Amino acid sequence: YFREQITEAGFKPLAGETPIVPIIVGETAAAIQMSDLLLNEGVFVTGFGFPVVPQGQARVRCQVSAAHTRADLDQALAAFRKVGTRLGLI
DSSP states (O other), rough: OOHHHHHTTTTTEEEEEOEEEEEEEEEEEHHHHHHHHHTTTTTOOOOOTTTTTTTEEEEEEEEOOOOHHHHHHHHHHHHHHHHHHHOOOO
């Protein structure tokens, strides 16, 4: 659900079937800023950039668990839309 909805929102998650959903944002500064702004919205993600990942492929790492309710995921998705729009990522 989360991966499908985050894609529909306009983000570019890496493909996969695992509960870890890396969302590519581009530059390291954008990933760090996005993780900070999402934390302000109550969503904890980790921003990764160069040299941890290739230059230009910075990302925020989301980890979804079975303990997250649909309401939890919807709240996170709303925060992603808000922050992504603010940063011009979507």
